[in-house]
Amino acid sequence: MIHYWRDYQKEIAEDEFFYVRSCIRQNFFPGAENLFIDILRNKLGKKVFEDADHTTCTGIGYHSDIVPIETTMTVIARQFALMKERGYRNLVISCVTSFGLYSEILDLWKHDPALKTKIEGYLSEATGRSFDEPANMVHASDILYKFRYEIAEQAVNRLVNNETGLPLRVVDHIGCHYAKTFPERGIGGSEFPQVLTGLIKAWGGETVDYPERRHCCGFGFRQYILQSSRGYSISHSRTKLESMMPYEPDLIVANCPGCAMFLDRWQYTLEETDGSVYGPGRTKIPVVTHEELAGLVLGYDPWEIGLQTHQVPVEGLLDKIGIRYDPEKKYADRQGKLIGDTVAVTAIV
C-alpha cells in the first residue's frame, strides 16, 4: 500500500508521443481522440504519431475472461513492437482499461522476467516482430494534466458560470483501472484523485467531493455486455448519481471512455425507467471527457468535437459557460445537411 502524496508522482514525457486509440472512445465519442491529437499538435506544438497498424489491446475480452493473459500480453507486445519500429519511446494510451492492462503487464514482466521471454517468443513466432518496453507510458489525461497551465494560457472559455461569475461545480470521475490497479501510476491514485481536479482548478472550476466519488461507474465488463446482468451496471451508476445529486453539479468529467459513456447513458435510462433525474432543477448532468473539457476551454465548436454524440444534452452547460453554438448544426454533416431522417432526430430532442 502507498500512503503519501510523493508516492503518486509520475514522470510524464515532454514530447514525441506514440498514441494508441481506445475501442470504446472511438465508438461512443468519435470526435474526442482527433480533438486530443489536434490539441497536442496545434495548440501545444507536440509531435504525435498514430499508427494505422495497431489494434485493440483485447482489454474488454480479457476482463470478460475469453482472452487468456498470454494472448493479451502478446497483442500488447505487438503494439510495443510497432512503436519501436516507428522510432518512438513515449507511449500515450487513450483507454483506461488499456492503461491498467499495459501497467499490469509491465509489472508482471518486472517480477517474472522469464514470462517476458516467453511472450517475446510468442510474438516472434506469430509476427516475426520484436519489441522494447516504453521508456515512458502515460494515459492521455496525464498529458493534459502536465500541460494544464499552458492550456489555461490559451483559454477562450473558463469553467465559470457566465451569469453568476462563480466557478462551475464539477464532478471528477477517475476510471478504476487508472486509479486502482496501479495507484502509483496514476496522479493521486484513488486516494488523492488529482488528474482531473488539476484540470478543473487550472481552468477556473471547482471539484465536487461527494461520498461515492471513488465508486466504480458499474461497467463490470461481462456484467454490462450480457443483458441478463446489465442491472449491475445501472445500479452502480445510480449509486454515484444519487450521491452527487445534493451537491448540484454542473457537469461530470471522466478520463475513462466507458465511465463517461455509462454516466451519460444511464441518466437517460434511469429517467425512462422511473423518472429520476439527478442535476439541479430537474435537469440531467452533462458528461464530458477530459479531451472534450479541454476542447471547450480552448474554444473548439461543440459540434465539431462531437458533443452531439452524448445522450445527455450539453446545451445547458454551454449556456452556463457562455459558449455560442448553432442549434441547426448539431445533427448536421459538415455541409449543413441533416444526418438521418427528421423523425429520428426529433426523437433525440
Place this chain on the structure above:
Amino acid sequence: MESVSQQIKSDPRYPEACQSCMNCGVCTAICPAAGYYSYDPRMIMNLVTEGDNAMLTEIMSEDVIWYCGQCMSCKPRCPRGNIPGVVIQILRMVSQRNGLFVRSAMGREQLAVKRSIGHNILETGYCIHPTRVNPAMHPEQGPVWAWMSDNADEVYGRFDSNYNREGPGNMRKINRKSLDELDRIFEVTGCKKLWDTIESESEKRIDGRFTKYD
C-alpha cells in the same frame, strides 16, 4: 493432469494476486459486486489459499465466480497487496479450461461473450464496433446511439474522413495484415484452444450430458 488448485497456483498472475491473505475482509467491504450480489471475495480468497480441490471445483461450477465486475477496487485497499479481482480471473479461466463453467447459468453465458466480443476482436480488430452494437439489443443506449448506429457512415465520417477505410484515424478499418497477425497471436498463445473448449463444452451441455454436480 494437474489438480485445479495446482492449475490456479501455476497461473503467472497468482504470485502477485494472492500473496498472504489474512482474511480481514476489507476486499468484501469495498467490493461493488458484494453490494449487488450475494458475494464475498474474502471467502473466495480463503478457499483459494486453503487449496481444497473439491471446494474449488464446487465454486468454479457455480455462479459465484462470475459476480465480480473487475473494477479492482479491492487492490488499493488490501493491506497485504493482494488482488482478489485477479484471483477471480484465474478461477474463471481454470473453470473454462476444465469445462466447469457450463454447470452454472452465468458461466454458460461465456459462449455469448466469446461469440460477440471475441469474434469482434478477430473480425474487426476492435472489441466493439459501431456496426455491432445493435440498438435493438441496447435500448439503454438511447436515441442518440440509434441515430449514430443507423447513420454510421455519415456520423463517424463527420469526425474522421477515414472512417471504415484503411490508414490512421477514428474507427479506421484495421488492415488485413494486422488482422492476420492478431489471428496468429490468438492461435500461438492458446486463445483459439480456449475458444474451442468454450464451444465444445457448451455443445455438450446443450446435449444434456451434464448436471450440476456430475
